[in-house]
Amino acid sequence: MKNSLRFLTILWVVAFLPLTVHAAAGDLYESDFNTGKIFEFNTTGTVNKLTFATGLTGVRGLAFDRAGNLFVGQDSTIVRITPAGFTSVFASGLHGPNFLTVDRAGNLFASDRDGNILRITPQGFETFFATGLNKPTGLAFDLDGNLFVADYADNAIFKFTPDGAKSTFALNMKGPEGVAFDRSGFLYVANGITGTVDRFTPLGSRTTPISNLISPVGIVLDSAGNLFAAEDCNGGANDIKKFTGATGTASVFASGLGCPLQLAIEPPRDSLLNISTRAHVETGQNRELIGGFIITQTQSKKVLIRAIGPSSAKLGVVSPLPDPTLELHRPDGSTISNDDWMDTQKDEIQATGLAPNDNRESAILVTLDPGNYTAIVRGKPPIQDGVASVELYDLELNKNSTVANISSRGFVEPGQDFMIAGFITGGGNGAGKVLIRALGPSLTQYGITRVLPDPTLVLNNKDGTIMISNDDWADTQAAEIEGTGLAPQSSLESAIVAYLPSGAYTATVKDLKGNTGVALVEVYNLR
Known part of the structure; x- marks a missing residue:
C-alpha cells in the first residue's frame, strides 16, 4: 500500500447546486450519465421522480x-x-472515480481507472488504500469494516481488511460491477456480462437469485431488503429494476432514463433533539441518577439540562424526589451546579420556554464545546430518596455539532421504580437510526456493586405501543448490533437497533425476574 498523502483544497462552487433540497430517508438516488443529472425517487407508495442536481x-x-x-x-x-444543498468540489485531479462508498468513520473510498482504491478523510486528506488492481469497480463494506472490491477484468471479488490486507473472496464472476450488503451480512454482486446478480453468504457460498437483466451496473438494497439495479444504455434498457425481497421477482421501478449508472439510498439522519431518563434516587454510593452525553463535530452547542422531581407527581409518579440538585461535570474536570433553578439564570431559562414547573427543581443553561459531559442528580437533605428525571435539550439544531449519544445510570426496583429513557428524534430527514442498550452485569468492571443481573429493554412510541423488545441482545439483531461496534459485553444485557420516524419514544429497563440493582440505559445516534 502506498502512503502518499495530499490535502485536497475544498472549493465552494454553485455550478451544481440542487434544483431543490429534498430530504427523505429511504429515497433512491440515481446518477444519470447522459443528462448530467442526479434523480431522486421515493421508494414507497406512488413513485415520483425529482431532479435533485443538474449541470454535472x-x-x-x-x-x-x-x-x-x-x-x-x-x-x-x-x-x-450537503443536506442543506451546499455544493463543493471535494476531490480533484482524479481518473474516473466510478464507484464510491463510505466507511463508519466517514472516510470516502473511490475506485479509479488506474487500478487504485483511494481513501479520502472527511477533512480532504487522500491516500492510496490499495493499488495494482486490474479494473476495480464496485465497493462495499461489511459489518466488520472489511472492504469488498469487484474487479471487472479479473472477474473476481477481493476482500481488504481495515489495515489493507488483501485476499480473494470469489472468482469466476462475469464482469462484476456493483456490490452491496444487506442487513444480514449477505453480499450481492451484479454481473454486467451475464445480466445476473449473485448472492454470497459471509462464508462465501454462492447462489444466483436474479437473472435476465440487461447490462446491470449499480445495485443497492433498502432497509426492507428490496434490491434495486440500474441497467445502463448498453442494450437499450435505461431503467431501474426493483426486486422485492431481493428475489427474482422483478418490476420496472423507473424507465426512460439517460444511461443510469449508480444508485444510493438516503440514510436516516434525524438528530436526538432532547433526552430524559427517570429512575429512583437514593442516598449512598451508586444511588444517584447520572446522565452522560457526548457532543460531536466542530462547533459549540447551547443545551439546557434539568433535574426534575416534585412536578412529576402531577404525572402520576409516586414518591418523587422532593428537592433535586444538579451538577454538570466538564471534560476538564470543572463543574457547574444548581439547586433551585430560579436562583441563577432565571430569565435566560424562562426564555427557552423549558423552565421547570417547580421552584425546587434544578436547571443549567450552558454552551458546551464538543466533548464528553456528565450530569448528576441527587436529593437535597433531609429527604434524599425518590424518583427523579435528568433531561437534556438541544437548543441549537442549526450548529455543526450533534448530541451523539446519551447514557444514564440509576437504580432499578420492582413496581413503578424501573428506569425509563425518553428521547425525541427530528430536525433531519424524517427518520433516525438509533442503538439502545440496557447494561447491568458488565458494570462490575467499573467497581459498581449490586448491579441489575438481567436487564430487559422495551421500546415504545409516543402512544405507548410496544415497537420492539429484547432480553439478551444476541437473540435478535445480533449481526446488526455487532456491526455498530457497540455490542454489550455480557450476553445477559439487552440492545435494540431501530429506524425511527421523527417523534417521541421511551425505552424501559427492568430486570427479567424482578430483581433490583444499578443499570445503565444508553441511546446512540447512529445517523
Missing part, C-alpha cells in the same frame, strides 16, 4: 455518509452536496 459532467459514483452528505463522482472530480 460524466456523472458516475454515488455515496452518502452518515451525516447525509451526498458524494458524486465525475470524470476527474468528486462533488459533495
Whole structure:
C-alpha cells in the first residue's frame, strides 16, 4: 500500500447546486450519465421522480455518509452536496472515480481507472488504500469494516481488511460491477456480462437469485431488503429494476432514463433533539441518577439540562424526589451546579420556554464545546430518596455539532421504580437510526456493586405501543448490533437497533425476574 498523502483544497462552487433540497430517508438516488443529472425517487407508495442536481459532467459514483452528505463522482472530480444543498468540489485531479462508498468513520473510498482504491478523510486528506488492481469497480463494506472490491477484468471479488490486507473472496464472476450488503451480512454482486446478480453468504457460498437483466451496473438494497439495479444504455434498457425481497421477482421501478449508472439510498439522519431518563434516587454510593452525553463535530452547542422531581407527581409518579440538585461535570474536570433553578439564570431559562414547573427543581443553561459531559442528580437533605428525571435539550439544531449519544445510570426496583429513557428524534430527514442498550452485569468492571443481573429493554412510541423488545441482545439483531461496534459485553444485557420516524419514544429497563440493582440505559445516534 502506498502512503502518499495530499490535502485536497475544498472549493465552494454553485455550478451544481440542487434544483431543490429534498430530504427523505429511504429515497433512491440515481446518477444519470447522459443528462448530467442526479434523480431522486421515493421508494414507497406512488413513485415520483425529482431532479435533485443538474449541470454535472460524466456523472458516475454515488455515496452518502452518515451525516447525509451526498458524494458524486465525475470524470476527474468528486462533488459533495450537503443536506442543506451546499455544493463543493471535494476531490480533484482524479481518473474516473466510478464507484464510491463510505466507511463508519466517514472516510470516502473511490475506485479509479488506474487500478487504485483511494481513501479520502472527511477533512480532504487522500491516500492510496490499495493499488495494482486490474479494473476495480464496485465497493462495499461489511459489518466488520472489511472492504469488498469487484474487479471487472479479473472477474473476481477481493476482500481488504481495515489495515489493507488483501485476499480473494470469489472468482469466476462475469464482469462484476456493483456490490452491496444487506442487513444480514449477505453480499450481492451484479454481473454486467451475464445480466445476473449473485448472492454470497459471509462464508462465501454462492447462489444466483436474479437473472435476465440487461447490462446491470449499480445495485443497492433498502432497509426492507428490496434490491434495486440500474441497467445502463448498453442494450437499450435505461431503467431501474426493483426486486422485492431481493428475489427474482422483478418490476420496472423507473424507465426512460439517460444511461443510469449508480444508485444510493438516503440514510436516516434525524438528530436526538432532547433526552430524559427517570429512575429512583437514593442516598449512598451508586444511588444517584447520572446522565452522560457526548457532543460531536466542530462547533459549540447551547443545551439546557434539568433535574426534575416534585412536578412529576402531577404525572402520576409516586414518591418523587422532593428537592433535586444538579451538577454538570466538564471534560476538564470543572463543574457547574444548581439547586433551585430560579436562583441563577432565571430569565435566560424562562426564555427557552423549558423552565421547570417547580421552584425546587434544578436547571443549567450552558454552551458546551464538543466533548464528553456528565450530569448528576441527587436529593437535597433531609429527604434524599425518590424518583427523579435528568433531561437534556438541544437548543441549537442549526450548529455543526450533534448530541451523539446519551447514557444514564440509576437504580432499578420492582413496581413503578424501573428506569425509563425518553428521547425525541427530528430536525433531519424524517427518520433516525438509533442503538439502545440496557447494561447491568458488565458494570462490575467499573467497581459498581449490586448491579441489575438481567436487564430487559422495551421500546415504545409516543402512544405507548410496544415497537420492539429484547432480553439478551444476541437473540435478535445480533449481526446488526455487532456491526455498530457497540455490542454489550455480557450476553445477559439487552440492545435494540431501530429506524425511527421523527417523534417521541421511551425505552424501559427492568430486570427479567424482578430483581433490583444499578443499570445503565444508553441511546446512540447512529445517523
